[in-house]
Amino acid sequence: MSDIHIDGLTKEFDDVTAVDDISFDVDSGEFLVLVGPSGCGKSTTLRMIAGLEDITSGELRIGERRVNELAPKERNIAMVFQNYALYPHMTSAENMKFGMKSVSDYTSEEINERVRKAADILDIPELLDRKPSELSGGERQRVAIGRAIVREPDVFLLDEPLSNLDAKLRVQMRAELLQLHRELDATTVYVTHDQTEAMTLGDRVAVLNDGQIEQVDPPQMLYDFPDTRFVAEFIGSPAMNIVPIDLAFGDGAVAHHESFELSLPNPELFTERPDSAYFGVRPEDVSLVDNVAGDPETFEAEVSVTEPLGESLLVHCLLGGDELHVKAEARTELDAGDTVELCVDEERLHVFDDAGDAIYHSSPRGETVSDAAETQVEP
Amino acid sequence: MATRSTSESTLARLLPGDIDAEQALVHGGLVVSIFLMGLPLLLALIMSTQNTTEVYQITNVGIGSQGLSNYETVLGEYNFGQYMINSVVMSVIIVVGKVTLSLFAALALVYYRFPYERAVFMFILLTLLLPVPVRIVPLFDLMARLGWGNTLMAITGPYIASATAVFLFRQHFMSIPASLVENAHLDGVGPLKFLWEVLIPMSRGMIAGVSVITFIYAWNQYLWPLIIMSDQSKQVVQVGLRFLQAASQSGLTRWGIIMAGAVIALLPPLAVLIVMHRPLLKTLAIQQK
Numbered sequence: 319m320s321d322i323h324i325d326g327l328t329k330e331f332d333d334v335t336a337v338d339d340i341s342f343d344v345d346s347g348e349f350l351v352l353v354g355p356s357g358c359g360k361s362t363t364l365r366m367i368a369g370l371e372d373i374t375s376g377e378l379r380i381g382e383r384r385v386n387e388l389a390p391k392e393r394n395i396a397m398v399f400q401n402y403a404l405y406p407h408m409t410s411a412e413n414m415k416f417g418m419k420s421v422s423d424y425t426s427e428e429i430n431e432r433v434r435k436a437a438d439i440l441d442i443p444e445l446l447d448r449k450p451s452e453l454s455g456g457e458r459q460r461v462a463i464g465r466a467i468v469r470e471p472d473v474f475l476l477d478e479p480l481s482n483l484d485a486k487l488r489v490q491m492r493a494e495l496l497q498l499h500r501e502l503d504a505t506t507v508y509v510t511h512d513q514t515e516a517m518t519l520g521d522r523v524a525v526l527n528d529g530q531i532e533q534v535d536p537p538q539m540l541y542d543f544p545d546t547r548f549v550a551e552f553i554g555s556p557a558m559n560i561v562p563i564d565l566a567f568g569d570g571a572v573a574h575h576e577s578f579e580l581s582l583p584n585p586e587l588f589t590e591r592p593d594s595a596y597f598g599v600r601p602e603d604v605s606l607v608d609n610v611a612g613d614p615e616t617f618e619a620e621v622s623v624t625e626p627l628g629e630s631l632l633v634h635c636l637l638g639g640d641e642l643h644v645k646a647e648a649r650t651e652l653d654a655g656d657t658v659e660l661c662v663d664e665e666r667l668h669v670f671d672d673a674g675d676a677i678y679h680s681s682p683r684g685e686t687v688s689d690a691a692e693t694q695v696e697p
Numbered sequence: 698m699a700t701r702s703t704s705e706s707t708l709a710r711l712l713p714g715d716i717d718a719e720q721a722l723v724h725g726g727l728v729v730s731i732f733l734m735g736l737p738l739l740l741a742l743i744m745s746t747q748n749t750t751e752v753y754q755i756t757n758v759g760i761g762s763q764g765l766s767n768y769e770t771v772l773g774e775y776n777f778g779q780y781m782i783n784s785v786v787m788s789v790i791i792v793v794g795k796v797t798l799s800l801f802a803a804l805a806l807v808y809y810r811f812p813y814e815r816a817v818f819m820f821i822l823l824t825l826l827l828p829v830p831v832r833i834v835p836l837f838d839l840m841a842r843l844g845w846g847n848t849l850m851a852i853t854g855p856y857i858a859s860a861t862a863v864f865l866f867r868q869h870f871m872s873i874p875a876s877l878v879e880n881a882h883l884d885g886v887g888p889l890k891f892l893w894e895v896l897i898p899m900s901r902g903m904i905a906g907v908s909v910i911t912f913i914y915a916w917n918q919y920l921w922p923l924i925i926m927s928d929q930s931k932q933v934v935q936v937g938l939r940f941l942q943a944a945s946q947s948g949l950t951r952w953g954i955i956m957a958g959a960v961i962a963l964l965p966p967l968a969v970l971i972v973m974h975r976p977l978l979k980t981l982a983i984q985q986k
Contacts, residue, residue, distance in 0.1 A: 416894070417883070418884075
């Protein structure tokens with residue numbers, strides 16, 4: 319297994335810059351997820367690592383080798399494609415062997431042994447003699463992964479491998495991928511547009527937007543301490559509430575909004591002190607006052623819509639001209655037009671400046687990290 | 698089972714009392730048009746059994762007195778077997794050469810990035826505007842200079858490069874997901890191995906279809922072989938038919954003999970069509986897209 323070093327990687331197509339000067343490292347054995355909306359350059363980045371796209375500028379190293387100029391086959395990587403890329407006229411076993419055979423240093427016995435082993439790991443020995451057309455989507459995906467495994471590459475690259483599967487199968491395959499990664503301990507770069515996949519699979523997650531990296535961090539860090547407004551809104555569902563505020567700094571820091579006033583704890587954590595900014599709070603960090611003990615600062619809002627999510631109730635509230643989503647307890651009796659009293663979890667507040675960069679998190683960064691490692695649940 | 702039930706229902710529909718006027722009209726029209734289209738072939742088959750006098754009696758449309766002896770004459774006296782062999786050799790060489798070359802050309806066009814790729818493809822398509830009959834004079838000159846006159850090279854070479862076949866293969870290759878070739882790149886599978894082990898097995902239907910079209914096209918070549926081949930024993934069957942016409946009996950063209958030759962000349966492409974009609978239909982369907 320090898321680590322990957324990416325330094326100033328840039329890809330320009332004729333008149334667009336798809337990937338703009340990005341840098342990050344992937345440690346040996348790490349599972350790194352590249353996530354972002356479509357067109358953010360995540361697939362292009364992956365394809366540059368694979369060698370399927372030329373690198374316009376920057377340096378790419380796998381292990382100690384600079385691989386910018388190396389052909390894909392010399393980089394010793396395996397890739398799993400969104401559409402599986404299985405050869406339709408070959409059986410699963412032939413598909414898995416095909417690439418191996420062109421690397422001539424293996425005897426056919428070794429190849430067969432490896433295919434058997436990969437099939438065992440993926441629990442597909444009975445599918446080996448079938449052609450792709452006789453397999454279901456999930457089975458095809460397994461064969462495609464098996465084909466990557468038999469090569470025992472330095473690096474695995476996965477390009478949205480689960481997006482052609484139905485929702486239930488996706489959750490199941492996600493768990494299996496995680497388990498597989500644990501068994502193989504392979505350096506993996508995984509591209510997805512689905513933030514849930516990113517959160518559940520990644521040791522670390524790199525959020526891309528518009529060809530640039532917004533943040534690279536472990537999932538819980540990303541969730542608790544988004545570096546930018548984009549990350550805050552992209553990671554998490556339902557998305558973080560963002561409302562414009564005015565800031566006043568006296569003894570403490572106070573956020574003024576047309577319908578609430580809130581003193582922000584730990585004002586020394588502000589990295590900048592602008593007059594106006596954007597206040598961010600996740601729907602689950604806002605509560606209806608009835609459910610909160612003590613005497614927190616509260617404010618009123620009007621309910622516009624309620625969406626029952628099953629395990630909770632998502633309440634859309636009107637805060638003056640802005641909308642605020644609140645995750646309330648399931649089966650709370652609320653109707654449109656009701657006025658509710660709300661309060662926020664003071665440890666989970668965020669402020670972003672006009673440019674979209676985070677200038678304040680109400681908890682000191684890192685405090686919840688140990689916490690995060692424990693609470694990071696498996697899917 | 699399905700065909701049986703359909704034929705049963707067709708049968709049921711054809712039963713008297715069930716036929717309405719409109720259907721009768723439609724079916725009548727179809728029968729007449731099929732008959733009209735088949736008529737020349739039918740007449741050729743009938744005439745090929747008649748002697749010259751019988752042929753000239755317009756009203757005589759029964760099986761003639763000659764039976765199969767016209768066929769014997771054509772194959773024996775007129776050396777028609779040799780022409781048939783020449784035609785088969787020519788057609789097979791053209792089919793193999795054209796399919797091979799076009800596969801390579803399409804492979805290059807689809808799976809390699811090279812400068813002015815689009816222009817190259819357009820240039821290939823442009824050659825459609827200049828079929829062999831248009832280039833016949835310069836082509837003759839070229840063959841003469843190459844010293845290929847009166848050889849197999851002359852009647853096969855000019856047909857090997859084909860814009861149509863390149864176009865058909867290119868379109869087909871483009872419908873194959875790019876990730877297949879990308880995966881092959883990652884595995885270090887070379888272009889020839891990829892062509893042989895992936896593209897060709899995945900394009901069998903298209904290759905068969907193009908082969909049928911090419912075979913029939915090659916088989917029907919007349920003008921170019923007529924011009925470039927001076928040796929009668931090396932001639933192809935379509936020109937051979939012309940030789941039959943020259944043999945007249947007391948000033949009357951021996952149509953019985955000619956028709957027998959025409960029927961013989963018809964058999965190989967017919968056989969190819971019957972065997973390969975399925976892939977051919979698929980190819981044509983793709984062409985319509």
